[in-house]
Amino acid sequence: VMDGELVQLERETEIAIHPGALKVLVPSRVARAEAA
Structure with a gap:
């Protein structure tokens, strides 16, 4: 769960x-x- 959350967060923050x-x-x- 944490992994998926971090990935999604990184994508959002990057954009x-x-x-x-x-x-x-x-x-x-x-x-x-x-x-x-």
């Missing part, structure tokens, strides 16, 4: 935001997923 912002978003989401 919607710049790579720099993506790098900032991904770690935050990953940390939240791990905490949850």
Whole structure:
């Protein structure tokens, strides 16, 4: 489930935001997923 979620998130962020912002978003989401 996490894998699929990350893939979908990456696709959305890549299209919607710049790579720099993506790098900032991904770690935050990953940390939240791990905490949850």
